[in-house]
Amino acid sequence: MARVRLIGPEAVTVPELGGRAVEPDQVVEVPDERFDGYVCQPQTWEAVEEPGAKAVVKKAAKAVRGVED
Numbered sequence: 139m140a141r142v143r144l145i146g147p148e149a150v151t152v153p154e155l156g157g158r159a160v161e162p163d164q165v166v167e168v169p170d171e172r173f174d175g176y177v178c179q180p181q182t183w184e185a186v187e188e189p190g191a192k193a194v195v196k197k198a199a200k201a202v203r204g205v206e207d
Contacts, residue, residue, distance in 0.1 A: 140173040141165050141187040150182070 144150065144160045151159050152166075160166055168176055170189035177185050 139167040140170050140185075140189045140191070141167050142173070142176045142183045143186050144182065145184050146182040 143165045144162055146162060149159050149161045151157055154172065155166060155168070158166075165186050173185075173189045176183040
């Protein structure tokens with residue numbers, strides 16, 4: 139899951155997240171395939187963690203430790 143931060147001036151209700159209210163400066167997880175739908179609204183959302191970022195970090199950590207998949 140990707141992560142985005144609400145940078146808008148007031149709380150918003152996000153139907154895609156089960157009708158959850160998101161407060162300004164709050165970070166939320168969004169489905170990777172919907173990440174672009176959030177960050178294409180730069181006045182409202184900013185990227186915190188792009189899709190697949192955790193997988194890349196985990197893979198890099200394994201490589202440093204010498205662990206194979």
